[in-house]
Amino acid sequence: MKTVKEGEVEIEVHEGESYDKEVFYNPKMEFDRNLSVAVASVVEPQRACDALSASGIRGIRYKKESEVPEVWLNDANPESVELIKKNVQRNGIDVEVRNKDAAVLLREEDFNFIDIDPFGSPAEFLDAASGSIRRGGFLAVSATDTSSFFGTYPRVSKRRYARKSMKTGYNKELGLRILVSAIIESLGRYKKTFYPRLCYFKEHYARIFGEVVEGAKEVKENFKNFDYISHCFSCGWREKGYHEECGLCGNETRRTKVYASKLNTQSFCKKIIEECKERKFYEERRKVQDLSEDMDVPYHYDLHYIAKKQSLPVIKTEKLMRRLGERGYKTRKSVYSPTAVKTKAPFEEVVDCMD
Ligand SMILES: C[S@@+](CC[C@H](N)C(=O)[O-])C[C@H]1O[C@@H](n2cnc3c(N)ncnc32)[C@H](O)[C@@H]1O
Ligand SMILES: [Zn+2]
Structure with a gap:
């Protein structure tokens, strides 16, 4: 002992x-x-x-x-x-x-x-x-x-x-x-x-x-x-709510209903x-x-994950935050990962800012 x-x-x-x-x-x-x-x-x-x-x-x-x-x-x-x-x-x-x-x-x-x-x-x-x-x-x-x-x-x-x-x-x-x-x-x-x-x-x-x-x-x-989180595993698109089809590529999503x-x-x-x-x-x-200080959005955008799904280069987290800020979106580094950003901006906008 x-x-x-x-x-x-x-x-x-x-x-x-x-x-x-x-x-x-x-x-x-x-x-x-x-x-x-x-x-x-x-x-x-x-x-x-x-x-x-x-x-x-x-x-x-x-x-x-x-x-x-x-x-x-x-x-x-x-x-x-x-x-x-x-x-x-x-x-x-x-x-x-x-x-x-x-x-x-x-x-x-x-x-x-x-x-x-x-x-x-x-x-x-x-x-x-x-x-x-x-x-x-x-x-x-x-x-x-x-x-x-x-x-x-x-x-x-x-x-x-x-x-x-x-x-x-x-x-x-x-x-x-x-x-x-x-x-x-x-x-x-x-x-x-x-x-x-x-x-x-x-x-x-x-x-x-x-x-x-x-x-x-x-x-x-x-x-x-409670609400659904719908996620497209083909392109990385995600949105709150029940969406059977991906809003970006049209493929079928997977959904799970959670405390949101x-x-x-x-x-x-x-x-x-x-x-x-x-x-x-x-x-x-x-x-x-x-x-x-976490933002009231049930998911964040991980730059590595999105870059891989969208075949884009990985940019710096700060760069994405600055670009989103220029478009009027509030951003915050995610508490769950240093390479992820929380924002109310839709997925399409985030992808656009990464390009
Ligand atoms: C992770 S340890 C607890 C650690 C402790 N809370 C601490 O902070 O150090 C889990 C304990 O649960 C006990 N345990 C497992 N199944 C149990 C059960 N059904 N009822 C009561 N105790 C159980 C195990 O014997 C073990 O000591
Ligand atoms: Zn998709």
Whole structure:
């Protein structure tokens, strides 16, 4: 065993753990745990559940650093629970520890804040979490099965999240939207809905934070934020809405219906930015700042992707932005890729500016 210090806590972890196998402690997730601590501090839940705890680090930090009054830590693996208990004791905190299947625990108890942080897909936990989460609560969901929702395995995405993913030049953002859509649909079955507040992709994982609201009317209203993204794999054309034919080359498109509204809300992000500043989480703060300024368009234009599809040379991102600006379009570098641009300009106009 070795000791690890993260945030204000110190825990024991198994020696020689590396991040690509199933581990109890993954140092690469510190960034995410820092942000989660900031989110829990801002949201101030009464009762939080770290449903897949592993070493317990996340839940322990919720208790110690976010000062959540009641925290539950759970893991299905008895070995992990042993470790959690040791780490809880070491940090001198008072929390509930359970050794159950997360879905079972969530069926039995309800919470104001639920963190689902699995290896792979969160899909199998969404239904139980949807039942468990209280009105006005908050959900934090991670997913590492990027090859499914980023478009390498569209059918796996369909099975897990009820829609096929698409390997487009904006597949990361689309992947986040696929996850958000599945969460909203799951909550809808319990007359609850979900508003994403902070969503991002980093290294090998996606992370979604959002608020849960109750009521059939709210559920119905939120479904109005869903729309199709139609994409032509022949020429790269894309547009919001249901279009069977490509607007540029006339070939058949592929379509997927997703939550197409904002993934990050400015007022919430502002609070998180302040919280990160106070806690000296500088890298996290920069990321949230960047996300909060994202444009309200559900996809971006990746220069490499479009150049390839249109047999054009790759120009500098700044050059495309300048040319679009000259035509009166607002532009912004995408938060998902340094070689991609967000703009309300239609595809045809972007292609024209790349020529
Ligand atoms: C990625 S780790 C959690 C990491 C932890 N949240 C952190 O921040 O360090 C996933 C954990 O989920 C546990 N697990 C897998 N399936 C589970 C289930 N059905 N119910 C509860 N725990 C489960 C595994 O034993 C593993 O410890
Ligand atoms: Zn086309």
